[in-house]
Amino acid sequence: MKWAIVAAIVVATVLGDLLQSHEMKRAGEQSVSARGFTRLLHTIAQRRLLILGIACNAVSFFAFMALVQTEPLSFAVPASSASFVLETLLAKFVLHERLSPKRIVGAVAVLAGVVLVGG
Amino acid sequence: MNRREFTSAPALKTYSVLLLFLALKAAGNSSMAWGMKQVPEKMSLDPVLYLRAMLNPFVALGIAALILALLTRMALLSLADLSFVLPVTAVGYVIAVFLGKVFLHETVTDQRWLGTLLIFAGAALVGSTPRKDAQ
Numbered sequence: 001m002k003w004a005i006v007a008a009i010v011v012a013t014v015l016g017d018l019l020q021s022h023e024m025k026r027a028g029e030q031s032v033s034a035r036g037f038t039r040l041l042h043t044i045a046q047r048r049l050l051i052l053g054i055a056c057n058a059v060s061f062f063a064f065m066a067l068v069q070t071e072p073l074s075f076a077v078p079a080s081s082a083s084f085v086l087e088t089l090l091a092k093f094v095l096h097e098r099l100s101p102k103r104i105v106g107a108v109a110v111l112a113g114v115v116l117v118g119g
Numbered sequence: 120m121n122r123r124e125f126t127s128a129p130a131l132k133t134y135s136v137l138l139l140f141l142a143l144k145a146a147g148n149s150s151m152a153w154g155m156k157q158v159p160e161k162m163s164l165d166p167v168l169y170l171r172a173m174l175n176p177f178v179a180l181g182i183a184a185l186i187l188a189l190l191t192r193m194a195l196l197s198l199a200d201l202s203f204v205l206p207v208t209a210v211g212y213v214i215a216v217f218l219g220k221v222f223l224h225e226t227v228t229d230q231r232w233l234g235t236l237l238i239f240a241g242a243a244l245v246g247s248t249p250r251k252d253a254q
């Protein structure tokens with residue numbers, strides 16, 4: 001069960017980041033002034049995928065709440081780092097980015113770490 | 120960030136914001152974990168359970184700290200590059216395990232420590248990879 005919740009956290013986190021990054025880039029540069037903030041809210045309301053991205057973040061957060069209810073914090077926090085592994089896989093196979101050796105080594109180390117933390 | 124910038128005023132501000140972020144994140148996670156373990160109903164897919172869990176003061180405090188952490192991280196990203204922020208904030212994994220052991224009295228095996236250190240190193244490596252969309 002704990003791995004199912006970890007998987008939910010990881011998938012929701014990565015999907016949320018991906019959708020937000022994609023939509024915010026299409027929306028153009030945002031500012032942090034009072035008027036900029038109103039425009040940001042407007043942008044959020046207009047872009048469905050952005051709302052979906054924010055919803056993904058909410059799912060990820062609630063799943064983390066559920067995870068720390070039954071599992072120790074010393075498992076929950078490190079285990080959620082598996083998002084680095086999924087991000088790297090998506091970068092390679094969906095976005096067709098060229099991965100640096102450093103990034104591959106890092107992702108493998110994180111994966112090994114998650115397995116050890118859960119054992 | 121090079122060595123000369125390390126002691127300059129902007130760098131000092133960056134490190135202060137970084138410390139604030141790590142502290143808020145660690146405190147938020149610990150408080151939420153502590154509070155959630157006091158909530159009697161087990162979480163499921165029912166959203167009402169989560170809203171009711173937020174009535175626990177430790178959960179509420181945790182969420183407040185995590186929201187502040189999120190805002191602090193945004194401020195940090197405005198001061199420093201993502202390729203600096205991601206590796207340095209990876210130390211948060213080690214801090215979380217440490218707090219779990221000390222404050223929440225969790226048993227942390229050698230295997231879990233080793234896993235955490237691997238994650239720390241791995242996350243730092245992945246995070247320090249320059250990306251064209253970093254900013």
